[in-house]
Amino acid sequence: MPPQLALLVNPAARGGRALRLLEPVVRRLRAGGADVSVIAGRDATDALERACTAVAERPDALVAFGGDGLVHLAVQAVAGTDVPLGIIPAGTGNDIAAALGLPRGDAMAAARTVLRMKSRLIDAVRVRAGDADELYAGVMCCGFDSRVNERANRLTWPPGMARYLVAMAEELRRFRPIPFRITLDGETVEREAMLVAVGNTRSYGAGMRVCPDALPDDGLLDVMVLGAVGKGEFLRVFPSVYRGTHVTHPAVSITRARSVRLEAYDVVAYADGERVGPVPVTCDVRPGALRVIA
Template sequence: MTSEITLFVNPTAGRGRGAHAAQPAASALRAAGFSVRTVLGENAGDALTRARAAVADGTGALIAVGGDGMAHLALQAVAGTRTPLGLVAVGTGNDFARALGLPVRDPAAAGRRIADALKGGELHDVDLGQVGDRWFGTVLASGFDSRVNDRGNRMRWPTGRFRYDLAMIAELAAFRPFPYRIRLDDGEVQEIEATLVAVGNGSSYGGGMRICPGADLTDGLFDITVVGDCGRATLLRVFPSVYRGTHVDHPKVTVHRAAKVEISAAGITGYADGEPLGPLPLTARCVPGAVRVAGL
Protein backbone atom coordinates (compact mmCIF):
# COMPACT_ATOMS: atom_id res chain seq x y z
CA MET A 1 0.00 0.00 0.00
CA THR A 2 1.27 3.49 -0.85
CA SER A 3 2.26 5.65 2.10
CA GLU A 4 0.40 8.64 0.67
CA ILE A 5 -3.11 8.97 2.06
CA THR A 6 -5.86 11.54 1.68
CA LEU A 7 -7.70 13.51 4.35
CA PHE A 8 -11.22 14.32 3.14
CA VAL A 9 -12.29 17.23 5.33
CA ASN A 10 -15.60 18.94 6.08
CA PRO A 11 -14.49 22.18 7.78
CA THR A 12 -18.04 22.97 8.99
CA ALA A 13 -18.78 19.61 10.66
CA GLY A 14 -19.81 19.82 14.30
CA ARG A 15 -19.93 23.65 14.24
CA GLY A 16 -16.35 23.94 13.04
CA ARG A 17 -14.86 20.87 14.72
CA GLY A 18 -14.02 19.43 11.30
CA ALA A 19 -11.44 22.12 10.52
CA HIS A 20 -9.86 21.87 13.97
CA ALA A 21 -9.83 18.05 13.87
CA ALA A 22 -7.87 17.76 10.65
CA GLN A 23 -4.59 18.95 12.19
CA PRO A 24 -4.26 16.47 15.10
CA ALA A 25 -5.45 13.63 12.87
CA ALA A 26 -2.91 14.54 10.20
CA SER A 27 -0.16 14.87 12.83
CA ALA A 28 -0.88 11.37 14.14
CA LEU A 29 -0.80 9.94 10.62
CA ARG A 30 2.43 11.74 9.72
CA ALA A 31 4.03 10.58 12.97
CA ALA A 32 3.30 7.02 11.83
CA GLY A 33 5.18 7.64 8.58
CA PHE A 34 2.37 8.52 6.18
CA SER A 35 2.40 11.33 3.66
CA VAL A 36 -0.89 13.20 4.04
CA ARG A 37 -2.65 15.44 1.56
CA THR A 38 -5.96 17.19 2.15
CA VAL A 39 -9.07 17.44 -0.02
CA LEU A 40 -11.60 20.14 0.79
CA GLY A 41 -13.64 21.13 -2.26
CA GLU A 42 -15.73 24.22 -2.83
CA ASN A 43 -18.96 22.29 -2.19
CA ALA A 44 -20.11 18.70 -1.75
CA GLY A 45 -20.08 17.94 -5.47
CA ASP A 46 -16.62 19.39 -5.98
CA ALA A 47 -15.28 17.63 -2.89
CA LEU A 48 -16.63 14.28 -4.10
CA THR A 49 -15.06 14.78 -7.53
CA ARG A 50 -11.71 15.43 -5.86
CA ALA A 51 -12.09 12.43 -3.55
CA ARG A 52 -12.90 10.15 -6.46
CA ALA A 53 -9.86 11.46 -8.31
CA ALA A 54 -7.67 10.66 -5.29
CA VAL A 55 -9.05 7.11 -5.21
CA ALA A 56 -8.53 6.71 -8.96
CA ASP A 57 -4.94 7.97 -8.57
CA GLY A 58 -4.22 5.21 -6.06
CA THR A 59 -4.29 6.93 -2.68
CA GLY A 60 -3.48 4.51 0.12
CA ALA A 61 -6.63 5.43 2.05
CA LEU A 62 -9.38 8.04 2.13
CA ILE A 63 -9.84 9.45 5.63
CA ALA A 64 -13.14 11.31 6.15
CA VAL A 65 -12.94 14.08 8.78
CA GLY A 66 -16.41 15.22 9.84
CA GLY A 67 -19.72 13.64 10.74
CA ASP A 68 -22.07 11.14 9.16
CA GLY A 69 -22.67 13.44 6.20
CA MET A 70 -18.96 13.43 5.40
CA ALA A 71 -18.75 9.67 5.91
CA HIS A 72 -21.70 9.32 3.51
CA LEU A 73 -19.93 11.45 0.90
CA ALA A 74 -16.72 9.47 1.31
CA LEU A 75 -18.61 6.22 0.78
CA GLN A 76 -19.61 7.43 -2.68
CA ALA A 77 -15.90 7.60 -3.54
CA VAL A 78 -14.62 4.33 -2.04
CA ALA A 79 -17.56 1.87 -2.16
CA GLY A 80 -16.84 -1.00 -4.51
CA THR A 81 -13.10 -0.25 -4.57
CA ARG A 82 -10.31 -1.70 -2.44
CA THR A 83 -9.28 1.74 -1.13
CA PRO A 84 -9.58 1.70 2.68
CA LEU A 85 -11.87 4.20 4.40
CA GLY A 86 -10.93 5.78 7.71
CA LEU A 87 -13.19 7.95 9.86
CA VAL A 88 -12.20 10.85 12.10
CA ALA A 89 -15.63 11.39 13.60
CA VAL A 90 -16.15 14.94 14.85
CA GLY A 91 -19.68 15.69 13.68
CA THR A 92 -22.98 15.83 15.50
CA GLY A 93 -24.15 12.25 15.02
CA ASN A 94 -21.11 10.05 14.23
CA ASP A 95 -23.26 6.92 14.03
CA PHE A 96 -21.19 5.14 11.38
CA ALA A 97 -18.04 5.56 13.48
CA ARG A 98 -19.94 4.22 16.51
CA ALA A 99 -21.06 1.19 14.50
CA LEU A 100 -17.43 0.55 13.58
CA GLY A 101 -16.27 0.96 17.17
CA LEU A 102 -14.03 3.92 16.30
CA PRO A 103 -13.12 6.91 18.50
CA VAL A 104 -15.64 9.76 18.48
CA ARG A 105 -14.64 13.42 18.88
CA ASP A 106 -11.03 12.49 19.58
CA PRO A 107 -9.22 13.19 16.29
CA ALA A 108 -5.74 12.35 17.55
CA ALA A 109 -6.91 8.95 18.85
CA ALA A 110 -8.78 8.32 15.59
CA GLY A 111 -5.67 9.21 13.58
CA ARG A 112 -3.56 6.82 15.64
CA ARG A 113 -6.13 4.03 15.29
CA ILE A 114 -6.28 4.49 11.53
CA ALA A 115 -2.48 4.60 11.25
CA ASP A 116 -2.10 1.40 13.28
CA ALA A 117 -4.76 -0.33 11.18
CA LEU A 118 -3.17 0.68 7.89
CA LYS A 119 0.33 -0.30 8.98
CA GLY A 120 -0.80 -3.55 10.58
CA GLY A 121 -3.16 -4.60 7.82
CA GLU A 122 -6.15 -4.45 10.18
CA LEU A 123 -8.59 -3.78 7.37
CA HIS A 124 -12.10 -5.21 7.38
CA ASP A 125 -14.76 -5.46 4.71
CA VAL A 126 -18.21 -4.36 5.86
CA ASP A 127 -21.61 -4.20 4.22
CA LEU A 128 -23.26 -1.12 2.78
CA GLY A 129 -26.77 -0.30 1.71
CA GLN A 130 -27.38 0.83 -1.84
CA VAL A 131 -30.31 2.77 -3.29
CA GLY A 132 -29.82 3.32 -7.00
CA ASP A 133 -26.27 4.62 -7.26
CA ARG A 134 -26.17 5.95 -3.68
CA TRP A 135 -24.43 4.07 -0.88
CA PHE A 136 -25.15 4.32 2.84
CA GLY A 137 -23.54 2.97 5.97
CA THR A 138 -26.06 3.39 8.77
CA VAL A 139 -29.84 3.68 8.43
CA LEU A 140 -32.35 4.54 5.73
CA ALA A 141 -35.11 6.41 7.57
CA SER A 142 -38.66 6.95 6.37
CA GLY A 143 -41.83 8.12 8.07
CA PHE A 144 -42.15 10.23 11.20
CA ASP A 145 -38.38 10.58 11.59
CA SER A 146 -37.85 11.67 8.00
CA ARG A 147 -40.75 14.15 8.28
CA VAL A 148 -38.94 15.67 11.28
CA ASN A 149 -35.83 15.93 9.10
CA ASP A 150 -37.82 17.57 6.32
CA ARG A 151 -39.24 20.17 8.68
CA GLY A 152 -35.92 20.79 10.44
CA ASN A 153 -34.15 21.32 7.12
CA ARG A 154 -36.72 23.96 6.16
CA MET A 155 -36.24 25.90 9.39
CA ARG A 156 -33.79 28.81 9.48
CA TRP A 157 -33.88 29.19 13.25
CA PRO A 158 -32.74 27.96 15.69
CA THR A 159 -29.44 26.34 14.72
CA GLY A 160 -28.02 23.01 15.82
CA ARG A 161 -29.91 20.07 17.24
CA PHE A 162 -32.49 22.27 18.98
CA ARG A 163 -33.95 22.94 15.53
CA TYR A 164 -34.83 19.26 15.19
CA ASP A 165 -36.29 19.15 18.71
CA LEU A 166 -38.69 21.91 17.68
CA ALA A 167 -39.38 20.15 14.39
CA MET A 168 -40.27 17.00 16.30
CA ILE A 169 -42.73 18.89 18.50
CA ALA A 170 -44.36 20.38 15.42
CA GLU A 171 -44.61 17.00 13.68
CA LEU A 172 -46.12 15.44 16.80
CA ALA A 173 -48.88 18.03 16.72
CA ALA A 174 -49.87 16.85 13.24
CA PHE A 175 -48.94 13.21 13.81
CA ARG A 176 -50.69 10.32 12.06
CA PRO A 177 -49.50 6.90 10.87
CA PHE A 178 -48.77 6.51 7.17
CA PRO A 179 -50.03 3.82 4.75
CA TYR A 180 -46.99 1.84 3.55
CA ARG A 181 -46.41 -0.85 0.98
CA ILE A 182 -43.37 -2.98 1.89
CA ARG A 183 -41.77 -5.89 0.10
CA LEU A 184 -38.94 -7.89 1.70
CA ASP A 185 -36.61 -9.73 -0.69
CA ASP A 186 -38.90 -11.35 -3.27
CA GLY A 187 -41.84 -11.90 -0.93
CA GLU A 188 -45.38 -10.64 -1.09
CA VAL A 189 -46.17 -6.94 -0.87
CA GLN A 190 -47.41 -6.01 2.61
CA GLU A 191 -49.80 -3.11 3.07
CA ILE A 192 -49.56 -1.67 6.58
CA GLU A 193 -50.15 1.45 8.62
CA ALA A 194 -46.87 2.50 10.22
CA THR A 195 -45.30 5.39 12.08
CA LEU A 196 -41.92 4.75 10.50
CA VAL A 197 -39.88 2.15 8.66
CA ALA A 198 -36.12 2.16 9.28
CA VAL A 199 -33.77 0.05 7.17
CA GLY A 200 -30.63 -0.57 9.18
CA ASN A 201 -27.25 -1.58 7.84
CA GLY A 202 -25.87 -0.08 11.04
CA SER A 203 -27.73 0.04 14.33
CA SER A 204 -28.19 3.75 15.05
CA TYR A 205 -28.96 7.16 13.66
CA GLY A 206 -29.48 10.65 15.03
CA GLY A 207 -26.46 10.51 17.34
CA GLY A 208 -26.97 7.20 19.12
CA MET A 209 -30.67 6.37 18.64
CA ARG A 210 -30.47 2.58 18.33
CA ILE A 211 -33.43 2.21 15.99
CA CYS A 212 -32.12 -1.12 14.60
CA PRO A 213 -30.22 -2.44 17.64
CA GLY A 214 -29.52 -5.88 16.22
CA ALA A 215 -28.08 -4.70 12.90
CA ASP A 216 -24.75 -6.30 11.99
CA LEU A 217 -22.41 -4.67 9.45
CA THR A 218 -21.07 -8.05 8.33
CA ASP A 219 -24.10 -10.35 7.97
CA GLY A 220 -25.22 -9.36 4.45
CA LEU A 221 -28.68 -8.41 5.73
CA PHE A 222 -30.59 -5.32 6.78
CA ASP A 223 -32.51 -5.13 10.02
CA ILE A 224 -35.83 -3.45 9.16
CA THR A 225 -37.60 -1.88 12.12
CA VAL A 226 -41.30 -1.15 11.62
CA VAL A 227 -43.04 0.99 14.23
CA GLY A 228 -46.72 0.28 13.67
CA ASP A 229 -49.85 2.40 13.84
CA CYS A 230 -49.34 3.72 17.35
CA GLY A 231 -50.95 6.91 18.62
CA ARG A 232 -49.20 10.05 19.77
CA ALA A 233 -49.19 9.02 23.44
CA THR A 234 -47.71 5.61 22.65
CA LEU A 235 -45.07 7.15 20.43
CA LEU A 236 -44.04 9.51 23.23
CA ARG A 237 -43.76 6.57 25.65
CA VAL A 238 -41.79 4.40 23.23
CA PHE A 239 -39.47 7.09 21.87
CA PRO A 240 -37.06 7.39 24.85
CA SER A 241 -36.37 3.65 24.76
CA VAL A 242 -34.88 4.02 21.26
CA TYR A 243 -31.63 5.19 22.84
CA ARG A 244 -31.36 1.83 24.65
CA GLY A 245 -32.70 -0.19 21.74
CA THR A 246 -35.43 -1.68 23.94
CA HIS A 247 -38.25 -0.24 21.81
CA VAL A 248 -38.11 -3.44 19.77
CA ASP A 249 -39.80 -5.23 22.71
CA HIS A 250 -42.94 -3.09 22.33
CA PRO A 251 -45.90 -4.92 20.72
CA LYS A 252 -46.26 -2.16 18.10
CA VAL A 253 -42.68 -2.71 16.88
CA THR A 254 -41.61 -5.51 14.56
CA VAL A 255 -38.16 -6.31 13.18
CA HIS A 256 -37.48 -8.11 9.91
CA ARG A 257 -34.25 -9.18 8.21
CA ALA A 258 -33.79 -9.08 4.48
CA ALA A 259 -31.15 -8.41 1.84
CA LYS A 260 -33.51 -6.21 -0.18
CA VAL A 261 -36.46 -4.06 0.80
CA GLU A 262 -38.87 -2.00 -1.27
CA ILE A 263 -40.78 0.70 0.59
CA SER A 264 -43.51 2.97 -0.71
CA ALA A 265 -45.58 5.67 1.00
CA ALA A 266 -47.04 8.89 -0.34
CA GLY A 267 -45.47 12.17 0.76
CA ILE A 268 -42.48 10.57 2.51
CA THR A 269 -38.81 11.32 1.82
CA GLY A 270 -36.14 8.72 2.45
CA TYR A 271 -32.98 9.77 4.32
CA ALA A 272 -29.83 7.66 4.57
CA ASP A 273 -26.96 8.58 6.90
CA GLY A 274 -29.03 11.70 7.55
CA GLU A 275 -28.83 12.75 3.89
CA PRO A 276 -31.93 13.02 1.65
CA LEU A 277 -32.27 10.30 -0.98
CA GLY A 278 -35.55 11.44 -2.47
CA PRO A 279 -39.23 10.55 -2.21
CA LEU A 280 -40.49 7.02 -1.74
CA PRO A 281 -40.84 4.51 -3.36
CA LEU A 282 -37.24 3.39 -2.87
CA THR A 283 -35.54 0.02 -3.14
CA ALA A 284 -32.54 -0.67 -0.90
CA ARG A 285 -30.12 -3.56 -1.28
CA CYS A 286 -27.55 -4.77 1.23
CA VAL A 287 -24.23 -5.27 -0.55
CA PRO A 288 -21.88 -7.57 1.41
CA GLY A 289 -18.32 -6.37 1.91
CA ALA A 290 -18.84 -3.24 -0.19
CA VAL A 291 -16.27 -1.10 1.63
CA ARG A 292 -12.94 -1.77 3.35
CA VAL A 293 -12.54 0.10 6.64
CA ALA A 294 -9.46 0.84 8.72
CA GLY A 295 -9.55 0.18 12.43
CA LEU A 296 -12.73 -1.85 13.06
Protein backbone atom coordinates (compact mmCIF):
# COMPACT_ATOMS: atom_id res chain seq x y z
CA MET A 1 0.00 0.00 0.00
CA PRO A 2 1.35 3.48 -0.86
CA PRO A 3 1.73 5.79 2.15
CA GLN A 4 -1.26 8.06 2.70
CA LEU A 5 0.02 11.57 3.39
CA ALA A 6 -2.08 14.54 4.51
CA LEU A 7 -0.07 17.63 3.47
CA LEU A 8 -0.92 20.65 5.64
CA VAL A 9 -0.07 23.88 3.85
CA ASN A 10 0.39 27.46 5.02
CA PRO A 11 -0.41 29.65 1.99
CA ALA A 12 1.18 32.67 3.72
CA ALA A 13 4.58 31.05 4.42
CA ARG A 14 7.40 33.39 3.36
CA GLY A 15 4.82 35.93 2.32
CA GLY A 16 3.24 33.43 -0.08
CA ARG A 17 6.51 32.69 -1.87
CA ALA A 18 6.66 29.15 -0.48
CA LEU A 19 3.63 28.17 -2.56
CA ARG A 20 5.88 28.09 -5.62
CA LEU A 21 7.43 24.98 -4.09
CA LEU A 22 4.15 23.26 -3.34
CA GLU A 23 3.47 21.74 -6.76
CA PRO A 24 7.03 20.35 -7.17
CA VAL A 25 6.87 18.91 -3.64
CA VAL A 26 3.53 17.22 -4.31
CA ARG A 27 4.89 15.81 -7.58
CA ARG A 28 7.97 14.49 -5.79
CA LEU A 29 5.90 12.81 -3.07
CA ARG A 30 3.58 11.23 -5.61
CA ALA A 31 6.51 10.12 -7.76
CA GLY A 32 7.84 8.39 -4.66
CA GLY A 33 4.65 6.38 -4.41
CA ALA A 34 2.70 8.45 -1.88
CA ASP A 35 -1.01 9.19 -2.04
CA VAL A 36 -1.13 12.90 -1.17
CA SER A 37 -4.09 15.03 -0.09
CA VAL A 38 -3.51 18.77 0.41
CA ILE A 39 -5.05 20.64 3.37
CA ALA A 40 -5.17 24.45 3.35
CA GLY A 41 -7.43 26.20 5.83
CA ARG A 42 -8.91 29.67 5.48
CA ASP A 43 -7.24 30.64 8.75
CA ALA A 44 -5.46 28.96 11.67
CA THR A 45 -8.69 27.76 13.30
CA ASP A 46 -9.99 26.26 10.08
CA ALA A 47 -6.62 24.69 9.30
CA LEU A 48 -6.49 23.05 12.74
CA GLU A 49 -10.01 21.66 12.35
CA ARG A 50 -9.11 20.23 8.95
CA ALA A 51 -5.86 18.78 10.29
CA CYS A 52 -7.66 17.10 13.21
CA THR A 53 -10.22 15.65 10.79
CA ALA A 54 -7.43 14.32 8.60
CA VAL A 55 -5.61 12.73 11.57
CA ALA A 56 -8.84 11.08 12.71
CA GLU A 57 -8.88 9.28 9.35
CA ARG A 58 -5.51 7.70 10.27
CA PRO A 59 -3.17 8.71 7.44
CA ASP A 60 0.37 7.37 7.50
CA ALA A 61 1.56 10.89 8.31
CA LEU A 62 0.46 14.48 8.67
CA VAL A 63 3.08 16.57 6.85
CA ALA A 64 3.48 20.27 7.64
CA PHE A 65 4.60 22.30 4.62
CA GLY A 66 5.56 25.62 6.20
CA GLY A 67 7.46 27.11 9.11
CA ASP A 68 7.43 26.74 12.88
CA GLY A 69 3.97 28.29 13.18
CA LEU A 70 2.44 25.61 10.98
CA VAL A 71 4.39 22.89 12.79
CA HIS A 72 2.98 24.28 16.04
CA LEU A 73 -0.52 23.92 14.64
CA ALA A 74 0.16 20.39 13.36
CA VAL A 75 1.46 19.36 16.80
CA GLN A 76 -1.99 20.08 18.24
CA ALA A 77 -3.49 17.59 15.78
CA VAL A 78 -1.04 14.68 16.11
CA ALA A 79 0.15 14.77 19.73
CA GLY A 80 -0.90 11.70 21.65
CA THR A 81 -1.83 9.79 18.49
CA ASP A 82 0.20 7.24 16.54
CA VAL A 83 0.11 9.42 13.40
CA PRO A 84 3.63 10.75 12.82
CA LEU A 85 4.39 14.35 11.95
CA GLY A 86 6.45 15.05 8.87
CA ILE A 87 7.96 18.47 8.16
CA ILE A 88 8.89 20.07 4.85
CA PRO A 89 10.47 23.36 6.00
CA ALA A 90 9.08 26.27 3.99
CA GLY A 91 8.95 29.09 6.53
CA THR A 92 11.33 31.82 7.62
CA GLY A 93 12.88 30.24 10.69
CA ASN A 94 12.32 26.47 10.55
CA ASP A 95 13.97 26.01 13.96
CA ILE A 96 12.02 22.86 14.88
CA ALA A 97 13.07 21.21 11.61
CA ALA A 98 16.68 22.15 12.37
CA ALA A 99 16.45 20.54 15.81
CA LEU A 100 15.34 17.29 14.16
CA GLY A 101 18.18 17.35 11.63
CA LEU A 102 15.84 17.91 8.69
CA PRO A 103 17.17 19.57 5.53
CA ARG A 104 16.32 23.26 5.30
CA GLY A 105 16.44 25.22 2.08
CA ASP A 106 15.96 22.01 0.07
CA ALA A 107 12.31 21.04 -0.13
CA MET A 108 13.02 18.06 -2.38
CA ALA A 109 15.46 16.61 0.16
CA ALA A 110 12.88 17.12 2.90
CA ALA A 111 10.28 15.36 0.74
CA ARG A 112 12.65 12.40 0.33
CA THR A 113 13.02 12.26 4.12
CA VAL A 114 9.23 12.09 4.46
CA LEU A 115 9.05 9.27 1.90
CA ARG A 116 11.48 7.17 3.94
CA MET A 117 8.89 7.25 6.77
CA LYS A 118 11.50 6.65 9.50
CA SER A 119 10.11 8.06 12.72
CA ARG A 120 11.19 8.70 16.29
CA LEU A 121 9.51 9.85 19.48
CA ILE A 122 10.19 13.29 20.92
CA ASP A 123 8.73 15.27 23.79
CA ALA A 124 6.01 17.89 23.62
CA VAL A 125 5.29 20.61 26.16
CA ARG A 126 1.88 21.46 27.53
CA VAL A 127 1.61 25.22 28.00
CA ARG A 128 -1.20 27.02 29.81
CA ALA A 129 -1.55 30.80 29.85
CA GLY A 130 -4.80 32.65 30.39
CA ASP A 131 -7.53 30.71 28.60
CA ALA A 132 -5.01 28.94 26.35
CA ASP A 133 -4.11 25.28 26.90
CA GLU A 134 -2.03 23.84 24.06
CA LEU A 135 1.20 22.10 23.15
CA TYR A 136 4.47 23.21 21.68
CA ALA A 137 7.51 21.42 20.30
CA GLY A 138 10.21 24.09 20.28
CA VAL A 139 10.74 27.08 22.59
CA MET A 140 8.44 29.25 24.68
CA CYS A 141 9.63 32.75 25.50
CA CYS A 142 8.44 35.71 27.51
CA GLY A 143 10.03 39.04 28.27
CA PHE A 144 11.82 41.34 25.87
CA ASP A 145 11.41 39.07 22.85
CA SER A 146 7.70 38.45 23.39
CA ARG A 147 7.12 42.19 23.81
CA VAL A 148 8.91 42.74 20.51
CA ASN A 149 6.56 40.18 18.95
CA GLU A 150 3.55 41.98 20.41
CA ARG A 151 4.76 45.31 19.05
CA ALA A 152 5.63 43.87 15.63
CA ASN A 153 2.20 42.31 15.30
CA ARG A 154 0.64 45.75 15.77
CA LEU A 155 2.72 47.27 12.97
CA THR A 156 1.50 47.30 9.37
CA TRP A 157 4.81 48.53 7.90
CA PRO A 158 7.53 47.69 6.98
CA PRO A 159 6.97 44.14 5.68
CA GLY A 160 8.75 40.92 6.65
CA MET A 161 11.66 40.77 9.07
CA ALA A 162 12.19 44.54 8.83
CA ARG A 163 9.04 44.96 10.91
CA TYR A 164 10.65 43.03 13.75
CA LEU A 165 13.80 45.13 13.60
CA VAL A 166 11.70 48.28 13.88
CA ALA A 167 9.73 46.75 16.76
CA MET A 168 12.95 45.73 18.51
CA ALA A 169 14.38 49.24 18.29
CA GLU A 170 11.16 50.78 19.61
CA GLU A 171 10.82 48.28 22.45
CA LEU A 172 14.44 48.67 23.52
CA ARG A 173 13.94 52.39 24.16
CA ARG A 174 11.17 51.67 26.67
CA PHE A 175 12.15 48.29 28.08
CA ARG A 176 12.99 47.76 31.74
CA PRO A 177 13.96 44.46 33.43
CA ILE A 178 10.86 42.50 34.46
CA PRO A 179 10.36 41.12 37.99
CA PHE A 180 9.70 37.39 37.51
CA ARG A 181 8.58 34.74 39.96
CA ILE A 182 10.02 31.48 38.59
CA THR A 183 9.00 28.07 39.92
CA LEU A 184 10.95 25.02 38.71
CA ASP A 185 9.69 21.62 39.88
CA GLY A 186 8.11 23.29 42.90
CA GLU A 187 11.08 25.46 43.93
CA THR A 188 10.50 29.21 43.57
CA VAL A 189 12.88 32.14 43.08
CA GLU A 190 12.18 35.79 42.39
CA ARG A 191 14.48 37.83 40.16
CA GLU A 192 14.47 40.57 37.58
CA ALA A 193 15.15 39.36 34.07
CA MET A 194 15.29 40.61 30.50
CA LEU A 195 13.73 37.42 29.22
CA VAL A 196 12.99 33.81 30.13
CA ALA A 197 12.90 30.96 27.60
CA VAL A 198 11.66 27.42 28.19
CA GLY A 199 13.15 25.15 25.54
CA ASN A 200 12.27 21.67 24.37
CA THR A 201 14.62 22.31 21.45
CA ARG A 202 17.60 24.60 21.21
CA SER A 203 16.59 27.55 19.03
CA TYR A 204 13.82 29.88 17.94
CA GLY A 205 13.45 33.15 16.01
CA ALA A 206 15.34 31.93 12.92
CA GLY A 207 18.39 30.50 14.61
CA MET A 208 18.69 32.06 18.07
CA ARG A 209 20.29 29.20 20.01
CA VAL A 210 18.74 30.29 23.28
CA CYS A 211 18.98 26.83 24.89
CA PRO A 212 21.94 25.42 22.95
CA ASP A 213 22.10 22.05 24.73
CA ALA A 214 18.36 21.30 24.82
CA LEU A 215 17.38 17.85 23.56
CA PRO A 216 13.84 17.13 22.33
CA ASP A 217 13.76 13.60 23.74
CA ASP A 218 15.31 13.81 27.21
CA GLY A 219 12.09 14.38 29.17
CA LEU A 220 13.38 17.74 30.44
CA LEU A 221 12.94 21.43 29.72
CA ASP A 222 15.90 23.80 29.49
CA VAL A 223 15.03 27.08 31.23
CA MET A 224 17.22 30.01 30.19
CA VAL A 225 17.07 33.21 32.21
CA LEU A 226 18.85 36.37 31.13
CA GLY A 227 18.99 38.47 34.27
CA ALA A 228 18.78 42.23 34.53
CA VAL A 229 21.51 44.05 32.58
CA GLY A 230 21.88 47.56 31.23
CA LYS A 231 20.76 48.29 27.68
CA GLY A 232 24.30 48.62 26.42
CA GLU A 233 25.25 45.25 27.88
CA PHE A 234 22.03 43.72 26.56
CA LEU A 235 22.87 44.89 23.03
CA ARG A 236 26.34 43.42 23.42
CA VAL A 237 25.11 40.05 24.73
CA PHE A 238 22.03 39.57 22.55
CA PRO A 239 23.82 38.80 19.23
CA SER A 240 25.79 35.99 20.90
CA VAL A 241 22.55 34.01 21.22
CA TYR A 242 22.86 33.11 17.54
CA ARG A 243 26.07 31.24 18.37
CA GLY A 244 24.85 29.92 21.71
CA THR A 245 27.80 31.56 23.45
CA HIS A 246 25.58 33.78 25.61
CA VAL A 247 25.55 30.96 28.17
CA THR A 248 28.97 32.04 29.44
CA HIS A 249 27.70 35.48 30.46
CA PRO A 250 27.35 35.88 34.25
CA ALA A 251 23.76 37.15 33.89
CA VAL A 252 22.67 33.98 32.06
CA SER A 253 21.55 30.81 33.82
CA ILE A 254 20.18 27.57 32.39
CA THR A 255 18.37 25.06 34.58
CA ARG A 256 16.62 21.81 33.66
CA ALA A 257 13.18 20.97 35.00
CA ARG A 258 10.07 18.99 34.17
CA SER A 259 7.59 21.66 35.22
CA VAL A 260 7.94 25.44 34.98
CA ARG A 261 5.69 28.26 36.15
CA LEU A 262 6.43 31.90 35.33
CA GLU A 263 4.65 34.82 36.93
CA ALA A 264 5.12 38.47 35.93
CA TYR A 265 3.13 41.61 35.23
CA ASP A 266 2.22 42.73 31.71
CA VAL A 267 4.02 39.92 29.88
CA VAL A 268 2.74 37.66 27.11
CA ALA A 269 4.07 34.17 26.32
CA TYR A 270 4.91 33.01 22.80
CA ALA A 271 5.58 29.37 21.88
CA ASP A 272 7.05 28.27 18.54
CA GLY A 273 6.65 31.92 17.52
CA GLU A 274 2.89 31.83 18.14
CA ARG A 275 1.07 33.91 20.74
CA VAL A 276 -0.12 31.75 23.65
CA GLY A 277 -1.47 34.26 26.15
CA PRO A 278 -0.67 36.46 29.14
CA VAL A 279 1.55 35.34 32.00
CA PRO A 280 1.26 33.56 34.45
CA VAL A 281 2.18 30.59 32.30
CA THR A 282 2.79 26.95 33.19
CA CYS A 283 4.81 24.46 31.12
CA ASP A 284 4.90 20.70 31.70
CA VAL A 285 6.91 18.30 29.59
CA ARG A 286 5.09 15.31 28.05
CA PRO A 287 7.82 12.76 27.27
CA GLY A 288 7.48 10.93 23.97
CA ALA A 289 4.15 12.59 23.10
CA LEU A 290 5.12 13.25 19.47
CA ARG A 291 6.13 10.83 16.76
CA VAL A 292 8.08 12.68 14.07
CA ILE A 293 9.60 11.69 10.75
CA ALA A 294 13.26 12.60 11.01
